[in-house]
Amino acid sequence: MKVHEYQAKSILARYGVAVPRGEVTDSPAEAREIAHRLGGHCVVKAQIHAGGRGKGGGVKLAKDPEEAYALAKSLLGMTLVTPQTGPGGRVVRKVLIEEALDIARELYLGITLDRGRGLPAMMVSRSGGMEIEEVAARDATAIVREPLNPGLGMFPFQARKLAFALGLERESFRKGVAFMLSLFRVYVETDASLVEINPLLVTKSGDVLALDAKMNFDDNALFRHADVKEMRDLAEEDPLEVEASKFGLNYIKLDGNVGCMVNGAGLAMATMDLVQLAGGQPANFLDVGGGANEEQVKNAFRIILSDANVKAILINIFGGIMRCDIIAKGVVAAVEEMGLSTPVVVRLEGTNVELGKRILRESGLKITPADGLADAARKAVEAAR
Numbered sequence: 001m002k003v004h005e006y007q008a009k010s011i012l013a014r015y016g017v018a019v020p021r022g023e024v025t026d027s028p029a030e031a032r033e034i035a036h037r038l039g040g041h042c043v044v045k046a047q048i049h050a051g052g053r054g055k056g057g058g059v060k061l062a063k064d065p066e067e068a069y070a071l072a073k074s075l076l077g078m079t080l081v082t083p084q085t086g087p088g089g090r091v092v093r094k095v096l097i098e099e100a101l102d103i104a105r106e107l108y109l110g111i112t113l114d115r116g117r118g119l120p121a122m123m124v125s126r127s128g129g130m131e132i133e134e135v136a137a138r139d140a141t142a143i144v145r146e147p148l149n150p151g152l153g154m155f156p157f158q159a160r161k162l163a164f165a166l167g168l169e170r171e172s173f174r175k176g177v178a179f180m181l182s183l184f185r186v187y188v189e190t191d192a193s194l195v196e197i198n199p200l201l202v203t204k205s206g207d208v209l210a211l212d213a214k215m216n217f218d219d220n221a222l223f224r225h226a227d228v229k230e231m232r233d234l235a236e237e238d239p240l241e242v243e244a245s246k247f248g249l250n251y252i253k254l255d256g257n258v259g260c261m262v263n264g265a266g267l268a269m270a271t272m273d274l275v276q277l278a279g280g281q282p283a284n285f286l287d288v289g290g291g292a293n294e295e296q297v298k299n300a301f302r303i304i305l306s307d308a309n310v311k312a313i314l315i316n317i318f319g320g321i322m323r324c325d326i327i328a329k330g331v332v333a334a335v336e337e338m339g340l341s342t343p344v345v346v347r348l349e350g351t352n353v354e355l356g357k358r359i360l361r362e363s364g365l366k367i368t369p370a371d372g373l374a375d376a377a378r379k380a381v382e383a384a385r
Contacts, residue, residue, distance in 0.1 A: 001217045004047045006096045007231045008195075008213040015186045017179060018209045022098030031072035034097040035065040041100040044071040048090040049236040051131070051214065052082035058092065061100065068097060083131075093235060101209070106199035107166050108132060109180070111148075111187045119147045120187060122154070122180065124162045128199035154184040171206035179208050190228060191221035240303055247299045249288055256281025257311040257384045259304035259342075261297075263288050263322050271316045274373055280381030283310045289322075297330025298337065305342060312343040314380035316373060319350030328356035332363045343368065343383035347376035 003011075006024040013019050023034045024047065035042045046058030053059050058080045062068035072095050081089035106128035114121035125143045127135045135142050144165040148154050159180040160173075168176040179200075187195045194216040201211040222229045234242050244251030250265070254272075258280045262268040265287050272282040284307065288300050304310055317327045331346065347370040348356045360367050368383070370376030 001219055001222060001228070001232055002049045002236070003215055003217070003228070003231045004049065004094070004096075004233065004236075005045065005213055006047060006094070008215040009210065011190060011215065011228070012183070012186060012210055012213055015182050015189075017182045017186060018175070018207065019213070020098045020101060020209055020211065022096050024094050024096050025072070026076060026094050028069045028073035028076065031095060031097050032065045032069035035062060035068035038097065038099045040064045042068055043098045043100055044068055044075065045096040045098065046075050046078075046080050046092040047094040047096055048080055048082075048085070048092060049233070050080075050082050050084040050090055052084050053080065056080050056082035056085075056089075058082070072097070090236065101201060101211075102204040103201060104204045105202040106211070107202065108135070108143075108198050109162075109183070109200045110194070110196040110198065111184060111192075112194045112196075114145070114147060117147050120150055120184075122146045122148055122158075122162060122184065124166050126166060128201075130198075132196075132198070148184060150188045153188070154181055156181065166200075168202070168208075172202050172208055175206065175208040176202075179210075190215075190225060191218045192216065193218050240306055243306075244286070244300075244303050247296055249286060249296065249300055249303065251287075251300075251303055252285040253307060254282050254284050255309075256283045257309050258380050259283045259286070259307065259310040259313040261286050261288060261300050261304060261313065261315045261317075263317050263327075267316060267318060271314065271373065271377070274377035275314065275381060278374075278377040278381040280377070280384055283307055294326065294330035294333055297327060298334040301331075301334040301338065301340070305338070305340075310342065312345065312380045312384035314376055315344065315346045316376060317346075317348050317350070317356075319348065319353060319356070323352045324348040324350055324356030325352040325359060328359035331367065332359060332365060335363075335365050335367065343380075345370055345376050345380040345383060347371075347373055 009019040025031050042062050044060045060071045075092050078092050079089040080092050108125040108128045110123045123145050146158050159177040163173050163176040196214040197210045199211045201209045238253050241251050258275050260271050260282050262271050268287050275282045345368045
């Protein structure tokens with residue numbers, strides 16, 4: 001789950017991580033009042049779940065409260081397009097008004113999981129304000145990584161090593177070390193999957209602050225963090241993905257025209273690979289899970305068909321915990337109820353597979369059976385054409 005910058009900063013502040021003074025609003029008039037409280041000179045920042053806002057015109061400097069009002073009015077309601085939103089962009093519903101600071105240096109600091117080591121890693125770079133992928137592509141040595149043990153915590157010597165790598169000195173060195181130690185506590189204790197501070201700001205007076213903050217959280221751990229779960233902004237998520245989550249379905253919209261309904265994430269990934277191998281493009285990732293019932297299957301059909309790009313549906317089920325006859329009944333019920341005209345290709349294997357195939361065969365509906373996954377992918381791609 002993602003949160004907005006202002007939400008991430010509120011979490012960081014609770015752990016003693018230094019952030020600029022600021023308030024969020026959806027009103028230009030209130031933006032003027034906030035700017036006045038901050039001393040007039042401020043920054044107006046669009047709040048969307050995407051990076052690159054500055055490049056897209058979503059971060060503006062205001063010299064006084066009246067300019068803050070005008071900038072907030074121009075940003076609120078606009079569709080902001082950045083390199084991370086795609087061409088459709090995101091609608092700006094809130095803006096963060098922050099104090100303007102004297103910038104001496106902009107650095108990069110991030111924490112995420114190093115899957116190769118099986119440990120979190122803190123990464124730093126002197127190239128702050130840039131996408132870290134761009135920095136890595138230009139010069140991999142510009143990024144210094146330090147693996148960290150979540151059970152033991154981050155040791156001060158590790159933080160000092162990274163502070164030296166950033167070239168911090170004197171007061172900023174001390175504050176930078178404290179910043180990193182606190183930030184790792186945030187990462188571990190909130191079950192975050194990503195904490196990114198870009199840029200990490202060093203002011204002319206030596207203060208070290210999170211000028212920007214991005215946080216992602218492990219969905220499977222949200223039951224432990226009711227406060228974080230409440231920060232979910234459904235308006236920032238794909239409507240079909242939100243709808244699917246209501247029925248316990250894992251759905252991600254993609255750009256192709258072959259809708260995929262599969263049980264199990266690994267099988268879903270293999271299915272999408274074979275669709276592409278057959279010359280097609282998957283329209284979605286949809287995992288109905290290991291214990292889906294007829295109602296979930298019908299809802300999965302409805303969600304897949306809500307995507308106007310879908311020209312064929314590929315159902316690939318391996319019956320283990322889930323029985324093939326249950327899936328077959330759900331497919332038949334969905335096709336009959338929806339009066340489906342979109343071609344449907346079904347591949348079943350596993351528990352009660354023969355019964356499942358007989359149910360499909362005797363339904364009298366236009367459902368194409370497949371012998372194996374490769375055959376199913378080929379037939380689905382041909383049907384979509």
